[in-house]
Amino acid sequence: MTNSGPFTNRSPIVLASGSPRRRELLADLGLAFDVHPSPLDEPAPESGESPADYVLRMAEMKTMDVAGRFRGATVIGADTAVVLGNRIMGKPESRLDALDMLAALSGRTHQVVTGFCVVLPDGGAVTGAVSTDVDMRVSTEAELMAYIRTGEPMDKAGAYAIQGVGTFLVTGIRGSYTNVVGLPVARILEVLLSRGIIVPRQG
Template sequence: MELILASASPRRRELLQQIGVPHRCDPADIDESRHEGEPPEEYVQRMAQEKAAVVAARYSGQSVVVLAADTSVVLDEDVLGKPADHFDGLGMLARLSGRSHAVLTAICLQRPDGDSQTQLVETQVTFTSLSRELCEAYLATDEPWDKAGGYGIQGLAAAFVSSIEGSYSNVVGLPLAQTWQMLSGLGIASVLETPGE
């Protein structure tokens, strides 16, 4: 059975490669707007499920499993997406400075026949206090612009993180322990096991 990653994220590809799961990418193109009043937990799960459904529909009758994920940075019930511009990015970093926030990732696995399962993973991340000068220096790099919350924990922003509670790979974009367990349950093998075991 072939695994299809419904994402163009290079970080999710790298994470799957890290645990030796063969896959190919077929990104979903959906409206990612959050509904008014929609709780962050429901939003990320809906996004992952909609991405998985759109891509799975392209493989009717084929022996594939579609993996979709959606990651959001949540502070005070606000979902912090990718920064729209310099001012937006500066505001995000100022809000995250010296505080803890949640990183939520929903993982959805779906077959073309409609059978699906979804899991939500949460990690708590605490930032050290960030000066305006430090935020400006970070925003002058290429790193923050395509990342939820305006930072990449796997890059320069690792220096901002004073503590983390939960899955590190979840903050990068795909919680590997949970993803591996879900894939194994459907017979999608990594280098850690052979099919059928």
């Protein structure tokens, strides 16, 4: 996948995720890359495991799995969680589950935490976790149910998409916007540029 943009890659890049949002974020940079999601199931968090440690473990697990099949390429993977207090919110299993999540988030501040893993062509890896605070407006149950009926919440962690219809739920953020979408672009870019994997496009 490729697109015109400010950067170009000097070696192959593989995105170890099927997320359309992550594909769009990388494509907007102008990078050429292949998409090969990991088929591994995500286990539940371990007892006492922090949200940051959990998403980092998931990102490493999935990225390393794909990197084993694409030696010599740069493989990028990530895992994102919506966190309210100590509650990690994944994708809702039903409309009622989505309503429960959205009602819990309504009028409160939560964190979106993304763990990322970049496996380099030499087999080394750079990992990290980025957290963004998100403030949500107070929404009525009727408003939340109307949003759920659009279908958008059903495949989103925390049951909303900040870049989609769900933008009306958000009153403010502190930190990386792209991290909330699913990929901390500035951090990933820093890794790729510092290792010479990508360069600014010329001409």
